[in-house]
Every structure is written in C-alpha cells, then in structure tokens.
Amino acid sequence: MLDELLGRASLKDRIDELEAENERLRNRYEAESDRRADAATARQDAEERVNRLEDRIAQLEGDLERGTDAEPGVSVRRRDHLRGARLEAVLDRLASFRxxxxxxxxxxxDEDGLPESVRDDLTDVLGDRLALVDDAAPCLCCVDDAGVLAVTLEPPIVPDxxxxxxDxxxxxxxxxxxxxxxxxxxxRTDLFAVGVYEGDERVEYRxxxxDVKGSHSKGGFSQARFERIRDEQIDDHLERCRDALAAYEPGGESADTPLYxxxxxxxxxxxxxxxxxxxxAxxxxxxxxDPKPALKDAVRSFWTTELRVV
Structure with missing residues (x-):
C-alpha cells in the first residue's frame, strides 16, 4: 500500500522487468560464447584434419609416381616402422652381420636413386628388385653380395x-x-613447443x-581482409617462434646443441x-x-625408422 502511495510499485515492477531482461541477455551471451568456442574448436579440428589429409594425399601421390618406375609385380617383402627398443634390437641384429x-x-x-657405380654392383644381386631401393629413397641401403640380406632404412636423419x-x-x-x-x-601455424633432451629424457620444456584465425568461406573483400589478418597473425606467431629458438642460431648460447x-x-x-x-634435420x-602432448607425439613420430625388406 505504502509503495503504491509513494509511486514505488511501478519502479519495482520496472526493476523486475530489467533484471529479467538482463538475465535473458546474459544467458544469450553465454550461449553465443559457447557456440563461438565450439565453432572455433570445430574449425581447428577441421583444419588439422585437412592438413593430415593433404599430407596423406601427397604421400600417396609420391608413392604412385615412384611406383611407375618399378617393374610390374615387384614389391617389398616386408615394411615396418620401428622405434625405441624394437629399433635398437633391429640395429643390433644388422650390426652383428658378418x-x-x-x-x-x-x-x-638420395632422391635421384642409387649411383650408377653402385647400381652396376647390385644388378646381379637384386635384379628387378633394385627398383625397390630407388623407390625407398631417400634412405640407407644395406645389402650383402650374396643377396642373403637386403634392406632399406629411412631413419630420421638420412646419412649422406x-x-x-x-665385412x-x-x-x-x-x-x-x-x-x-x-x-x-x-x-604449427598456431602452436610452438620445444624440448631439450638428454637421450630420450626431456629435461627442459617451453x-x-x-590466436590464429581459422578458414573463411566467404568471398570478395571480406575474404581478402580475413586472409590478410590471418597472415599477419601467422607472421606474429612465427616471430614468437624465432625468439624462442634464438639461442640455437649461430652464436647463440645453445648453438652447439643439435636442433631438430x-x-x-x-x-x-x-x-x-x-x-x-x-x-x-x-x-x-x-x-x-595442446603443446606438451603434441610435442610428445612429434618426438615419437620423428624418432621412427621405416624398414623395408627388398
């Protein structure tokens, strides 16, 4: 009664309306933020999948192109990817061969295949299977003159x-x-991680x-502007990467540490x-x-050797 006499009832009703409107707008904002976050995550996942598919397509195209040089019906007897203890065991076995x-x-x-002098030496040993060595390039080739053992190895660092x-x-x-x-x-265009290792144990990490924009589907000026902003963001990211690796440049405090x-x-x-x-390399x-698990996967992938038995 008193509120009505003083004219405060309508003000309280208005306050209630504004609070309700404020709550509605807050919920809408939170829902929009969640949608944008989900969209950004989905965009990032899609971009990473596109990168993986492009790498796979390039690999298959390379295999197809190299495969045209091999004799019909000739294929590797075994192919395996080795790392860690299994790789050590295979290296020990090869080293024990006399x-x-x-x-x-x-x-x-190298990419040009076996030198002609080596090719002449191996023609009698491998015959048509010599094409498989070229197909594995760049690689390290290990063959004995009786053809008992013939393998190619593609280590992380192919020796020249x-x-x-x-013997x-x-x-x-x-x-x-x-x-x-x-x-x-x-x-990566949006990520950087570096680890310092003693053998296979990581002792330092950064x-x-x-924040790099994902893909853009609109055309015209909007797309051009989007791509320009994205390129600038990538440039800024690479500048941060250069700063993080400055110690490994010639004259830097870690210049003598091998960097992969x-x-x-x-x-x-x-x-x-x-x-x-x-x-x-x-x-x-x-x-x-994320950076730390991605680095772990990258290290595992890098220190993997492909073995082909030809």
Whole structure:
C-alpha cells in the first residue's frame, strides 16, 4: 500500500522487468560464447584434419609416381616402422652381420636413386628388385653380395654416405636413436613447443599457442581482409617462434646443441627461411592437440625408422 502511495510499485515492477531482461541477455551471451568456442574448436579440428589429409594425399601421390618406375609385380617383402627398443634390437641384429671382406654394402640413397657405380654392383644381386631401393629413397641401403640380406632404412636423419663395401654394415646409431643432448622443436601455424633432451629424457620444456584465425568461406573483400589478418597473425606467431629458438642460431648460447625442427612442412620451411636457424634435420610430422602432448607425439613420430625388406 505504502509503495503504491509513494509511486514505488511501478519502479519495482520496472526493476523486475530489467533484471529479467538482463538475465535473458546474459544467458544469450553465454550461449553465443559457447557456440563461438565450439565453432572455433570445430574449425581447428577441421583444419588439422585437412592438413593430415593433404599430407596423406601427397604421400600417396609420391608413392604412385615412384611406383611407375618399378617393374610390374615387384614389391617389398616386408615394411615396418620401428622405434625405441624394437629399433635398437633391429640395429643390433644388422650390426652383428658378418661376411667376407667387401661383402657388405652400406650406401646412402638420395632422391635421384642409387649411383650408377653402385647400381652396376647390385644388378646381379637384386635384379628387378633394385627398383625397390630407388623407390625407398631417400634412405640407407644395406645389402650383402650374396643377396642373403637386403634392406632399406629411412631413419630420421638420412646419412649422406658414399657407398662402402666392408665385412659389416656401417650404421651410425645417432642417425636412428636420440643420443646425447639435443632439442626437438614443434612448429604449427598456431602452436610452438620445444624440448631439450638428454637421450630420450626431456629435461627442459617451453610451449605456447597463438590466436590464429581459422578458414573463411566467404568471398570478395571480406575474404581478402580475413586472409590478410590471418597472415599477419601467422607472421606474429612465427616471430614468437624465432625468439624462442634464438639461442640455437649461430652464436647463440645453445648453438652447439643439435636442433631438430618438425611440424607442418610449410611452416617449418618458412621459419628456417626467415631466421638464421641451421637445424640438424627437419621433418613433417602429424602432431595435434595442446603443446606438451603434441610435442610428445612429434618426438615419437620423428624418432621412427621405416624398414623395408627388398
């Protein structure tokens, strides 16, 4: 009664209306924020899947192109991906192989295939299967002169080795397995992580993510503006990556520590081109998720050797 006499009843009703409207707008805002977050996550997942599919397509196209050079009906007898203890066991087995003087060939094979001098030596041993060695390039080839053992190995760091005939195979374990102090850095357009390792144990870590826009489906000026903003964000991200790896550039405090740079191929290449980095090796790896688990996956993928029995 008093509120009505003083004119406060209508004010209280108005306050109730505004509070209800405020609650409705808050719920709408929260729902919109959740939708945007879900959309951003979905966009990121889709972009990562596109990257994986593009890498797989490129691999299959390469296999198809190389396969045209092989003789019909010729295929590898066995193919396996080795890492860790299993890889060590296979390396031990290859290292234990003995033959007569100059009976075991170890040769680095680049993208152009076997050198002609080596090809002539192996023609009688492998015959048509020699094409499989070219198909595995770049790789390390181990063959004995009796054809008892013939394998190709694609380690993380393919050695640039001249053909060597000896009574055993020449295998440098540091090309296959993590040894000593080294660093592995993972670079994506929106993510960076670097770990310092003593053997296979990580002793230091740093990682971060950057806010980089995803894909855009609209055309015209809107798309051009979107792509320009995205390119600027990627440039800023790569600048942060360069700063994080400055110690590994020539003259830096960690310049003597081997650096392996892995991640999205285009992003890795751009980082190397735009910096003074001289990584020991680079590789394209498929590593998604947050920085720390993504780095773990990248390291596992990098330190994997493909074995082909030809």
């Amino acid at each position: 033959t007569g003087p100059e009976g075991a060939l170890t040769a680095g094979v 080795r001249d053909a060597t005939w000896s 055993r195979f020449a295998l440098e374990r540091e090309r296959f397995l993590p040894t000593g102090r080294h660093a592995v850095a993972l670079v 990682g971060f993510e950057s 740079l892995v991640g999205q191929r285009g992003t890795v290449d751009a980082l190397v081109e735009e910096s003074a980095l001289e990584p020991t 680079t590789a394209a790896v498929d590593a998604t998720g």
